[in-house]
Each structure stands twice: as structure tokens, then as C-alpha cells.
Amino acid sequence: MFWAVVVLLGIAPLPLGSNRPFFWAANGLLVAVITVVYLITLMSDAGRLRAPLTALGAPMTLVVLAVVWMVIQIIPLPLDLFSLPPSVVTEVVPLQDVALPAIAHTGQISVDPSATLGMIVRYLTYALLCFLVVQTTVNPARARRLVQAVFWIAVLHGAAGIVLLLELGDTLLVVPKWAYEGFATGFFVNRNSFATFMAFGISAGAILAIDAHAPGTGSNSSRKRGNPEVAQSLLVYAVGLAILGTAVVLSASRMGALVSVLGIAVAFMIGAVRSKVRAGGIAIGLIAVAALAAAVFLTAGGQLSDRLGSLESNLDDRLLLYEQVVGMIKAHPWTGYGGGAFAAAFPLFHELPLSADVTWDAAHNLYLELFAELGFAAVLPLLAVVILVVRSLRALAHPGVHWVAPATAVCLTVVAAVHSLVDFSLQIEANVMLYIAVLAAGAAQFELVRRHVPTEAGEPPVPVRAGLPPLVEQFGGAPAGR
Numbered sequence: 001m002f003w004a005v006v007v008l009l010g011i012a013p014l015p016l017g018s019n020r021p022f023f024w025a026a027n028g029l030l031v032a033v034i035t036v037v038y039l040i041t042l043m044s045d046a047g048r049l050r051a052p053l054t055a056l057g058a059p060m061t062l063v064v065l066a067v068v069w070m071v072i073q074i075i076p077l078p079l080d081l082f083s084l085p086p087s088v089v090t091e092v093v094p095l096q097d098v099a100l101p102a103i104a105h106t107g108q109i110s111v112d113p114s115a116t117l118g119m120i121v122r123y124l125t126y127a128l129l130c131f132l133v134v135q136t137t138v139n140p141a142r143a144r145r146l147v148q149a150v151f152w153i154a155v156l157h158g159a160a161g162i163v164l165l166l167e168l169g170d171t172l173l174v175v176p177k178w179a180y181e182g183f184a185t186g187f188f189v190n191r192n193s194f195a196t197f198m199a200f201g202i203s204a205g206a207i208l209a210i211d212a213h214a215p216g217t218g219s220n221s222s223r224k225r226g227n228p229e230v231a232q233s234l235l236v237y238a239v240g241l242a243i244l245g246t247a248v249v250l251s252a253s254r255m256g257a258l259v260s261v262l263g264i265a266v267a268f269m270i271g272a273v274r275s276k277v278r279a280g281g282i283a284i285g286l287i288a289v290a291a292l293a294a295a296v297f298l299t300a301g302g303q304l305s306d307r308l309g310s311l312e313s314n315l316d317d318r319l320l321l322y323e324q325v326v327g328m329i330k331a332h333p334w335t336g337y338g339g340g341a342f343a344a345a346f347p348l349f350h351e352l353p354l355s356a357d358v359t360w361d362a363a364h365n366l367y368l369e370l371f372a373e374l375g376f377a378a379v380l381p382l383l384a385v386v387i388l389v390v391r392s393l394r395a396l397a398h399p400g401v402h403w404v405a406p407a408t409a410v411c412l413t414v415v416a417a418v419h420s421l422v423d424f425s426l427q428i429e430a431n432v433m434l435y436i437a438v439l440a441a442g443a444a445q446f447e448l449v450r451r452h453v454p455t456e457a458g459e460p461p462v463p464v465r466a467g468l469p470p471l472v473e474q475f476g477g478a479p480a481g482r
Contacts, residue, residue: 110338154201161186195256203263336375392442409442
């Protein structure tokens with residue numbers, strides 16, 4: 001099951017970042033099949049879940065409630081309480097060349113029920129993926145292996161993005177690009193979404209490199225490693241990080257570059273607390289990262305430098321956009337306009353001086369867009385993520401728990417949360433799936449805290465047998481280095 005999930009995370013970006021309804025359905029089907037196979041295996045072996053459902057009770061309940069609300073949004077209700085006012089429907093003159101949905105007074109909350117149905121499929125996919133990863137990565141050695149897999153998946157896609165741009169005619173492998181020509185986008189369409197994927201990999205790589213140099217407590221730190229082995233590991237991670245950094249620079253994503261640096265900074269801050277690296281080692285690491293970043297920027301950073309110069313004019317447009325989205329939210333603060341229906345609803349509120357030359361099919365702010373689409377229910381998925389992050393932090397604070405997975409979950413959360421302030425990268429399914437997998441692995445380590453693992457520094461987690469499934473021979477699994 002673990003490798004099935006890893007393969008799924010690896011192939012998810014290949015078809016346009018899975019940002020099409022067909023791929024939402026395909027990924028949902030694959031996750032559902034893996035889940036069914038896992039549950040059938042448990043029943044045939046008379047086994048029990050490796051992590052009880054109570055481990056995911058609160059966040060899963062919140063996501064289910066969000067899905068239920070979206071179902072309500074697409075059901076024709078008998079009371080005509082939620083349709084847009086007639087003046088809006090009849091008098092709107094879209095500034096953009098878009099086909100407005102046929103909005104009738106049917107009692108449906110969603111102005112685009114098909115888009116809301118697509119969002120329901122995505123949310124159910126994320127919930128099942130979270131369940132699968134928690135079951136898999138309760139084993140701390142496997143949780144670390146997932147972080148390694150995420151890093152190398154990102155490296156492979158970063159290398160592919162560089163090759164596609166520089167050697168294969170700036171294409172999407174088999175089809176020509178229709179946007180962001182001259183910039184690295186990998187198999188994504190949007191450079192910012194690609195840069196977020198790279199930033200996730202950079203954060204994971206920074207944590208792994210720190211752990212390779214000085215394993216933290218709860219990381220099987222009693223394992224001795226020779227200097228040549230450490231140097232070899234650091235060199236391998238440095239090569240991977242260089243590929244990822246080059247891909248970010250060639251994407252010319254300003255926010256992608258910022259969150260990449262931010263991810264590294266958070267990784268070093270956590271590493272300074274949880275690993276055995278000394279202040280001198282942290283300083284040397286930061287200098288090495290800065291030198292590597294400077295070399296990459298000087299070699300390939302011309303376009304990124306040019307885009308930094310246009311930051312002020314772009315910021316003006318974004319502020320106008322946010323102002324109009326806030327007005328959109330105020331018009332329907334409780335019900336929203338339907339999950340995934342922002343592109344259909346926003347033309348009804350688009351006014352000058354916000355540019356009419358751009359199709360604003362996203363709010364470029366995840367939080368505003370969620371509230372525009374779901375109304376008050378937008379707090380449900382956000383709160384579910386907060387709960388998982390808090391569990392990762394509690395696991396990270398426990399000295400007896402393997403630190404790599406929860407630390408990576410925290411780093412990726414910072415990257416995702418900051419980038420989501422100005423972009424829609426976390427609405428691209430490949431990015432969300434990668435983030436959910438790492439977040440679930442970090443939160444799964446909280447199960448070790450709940451089961452009262454030993455707290456002595458350097459002692460690997462030991463299971464409490466009570467309540468563990470009989471098919472698990474050892475909760476902690478093999479040492480992290482094997």
C-alpha cells in the first residue's frame with residue numbers, strides 16, 4: 001500500500017498537475033481501489049487498523065461535513081432562498097469574454113453544480129489518501145521513507161521541468177504549451193504551481209540533509225555513521241536541492257522562490273532544536289545553501305530578476321482583485337456560490353479598474369476563494385488542516401518520536417500557507433495530494449505520543465502492545481537508516 005501511494009504521488013503531476021476533471025476522477029478511483037484492497041486484506045487476515053479511526057476522527061468529520069455542505073449546495077431546494085438577486089442575473093455585463101452559467105431560480109446554492117461535484121470528488125480523494133497514509137506511516141521508519149520519496153519525486157519532476165524547457169522545445173512533453181512559454185513549468189501548466197511542488201521538495205530535502213548530518217532524538221540517533229557516509233549523503237542531497245533550486249529559478253515564480261527560502265529557514269530552525277547539529281553546523285549549512293542559491297540565481301535567474309521588477313504593478317491588480325472578491329463574499333457570506341464555482345460566479349462581480357484583459361478564474365488567494373465558494377463552511381477544511389498540523393507539532397515536540405516526518409509536515413505547511421495568500425497552487429490536485437501525504441505522515445507520529453512512547457533521548461519508539469493490530473510485529477519498524 002505504501003508503494004502504491006508513492007507511485008500515485010509520483011504520477012499525479014504528469015497530466016497537467018491533475019488539474020482536469022478526468023484526472024480528478026482517475027485519481028479518486030485509484031485511491032478508492034487502494035483503500036478497498038487494504039480493507040479487504042485486513043478482513044482476510046482478521047486484522048485491525050494500524051491506527052484507529054479515532055486518530056482521524058476530528059479532521060475526517062470536518063471534511064465530511066464540508067462535503068455534505070457541498071452536496072446541499074447542488075441540491076435543488078424547495079425554498080428559493082439562495083439564488084442570486086434578479087438584478088444581478090439580468091443586468092450583469094461581463095467584462096471578460098466568458099460564458100456565464102444559466103443561473104435560474106431553482107433553489108440551488110451553487111451557480112455551477114458540475115464544478116461543485118468536481119470539488120466533492122477531490123475532497124473525498126484527499127480524505128481517503130489521508131486515511132491511507134496515516135495507516136501506512138504509523139510505522140516511523142516508513143514515515144521517514146515517505147519524506148525521502150517525496151523529495152526524490154520532486155527532484156525527478158524538477159529535472160524533467162528543466163529538460164522540457166531547455167532541451168525539448170519548451171513543451172509539456174507530448175503537447176505544446178499554451179501558457180507561460182519560456183518558463184519552467186514541468187508537467188504543470190502554471191509556473192507558480194510547479195514552483196510550489198519544487199518548494200515542497202526543497203523543504204523535505206533540507207530536513208533530510210540536516211538529519212543525515214546530525215540525526216535528531218527519536219531518529220535512531222544511536223546509530224553511528226562515519227564521516228565518509230555523512231559526506232556522501234550530504235552531497236547527494238545537495239545535488240537534489242540544486243536541481244530543485246534551478247527549477248524554481250527557471251520558473252521565474254517570485255513567490256515560489258520566496259517560499260523555497262522560507263521552507264529552508266524553517267527546516268534549519270526546527271533542526272537547531274530537534275537535531276544534534278551545533279550552531280556552527282547550522283551556520284555552515286546556511287552559508288552552503290546561500291552559496292548554492294546564489295550560484296543558481298547568477299546562472300539562470302535573469303527572468304526571475306526581471307519579474308521582481310514588475311512586482312509593484314502586479315500587486316496593484318491583486319489588491320483590486322481581493323477587494324472585489326471580498327465584496328463577492330459579503331453578498332453571500334453564509335452560503336457561498338458553490339464549491340469550485342468561483343470562475344463561474346466572479347464575472348458577476350468583476351468591475352473596472354480591475355483589468356478586463358485577464359480571465360480571473362481564481363481568486364489568487366486560497367482563503368478568500370474558499371469563503372467565496374463555501375461561505376461559512378470554509379472553516380471546516382481549514383480547521384481540519386489545523387488539527388493535523390497541531391498533531392504534527394505535538395509529535396515534533398516529543399523527544400521520543402522520530403522527528404523527520406512531523407518536521408517536514410510543518411515546513412510544507414508554512415510553504416503552502418504563505419504561497420496560498422497570493423496564488424492558487426494548493427488548488428492544483430498534484431500539489432494537494434503531496435501536501436496531504438506528508439501532513440498525514442507527520443500527524444500519524446502523534447499516535448506514538450498517544451501510546452506513551454519512551455522519552456529518553458536517542459531511544460527509538462517502542463510500541464505499547466495494547467490495542468495494536470496483531471499483524472503488526474513491531475510498531476516502530478526497522479531503524480530509519482535501513
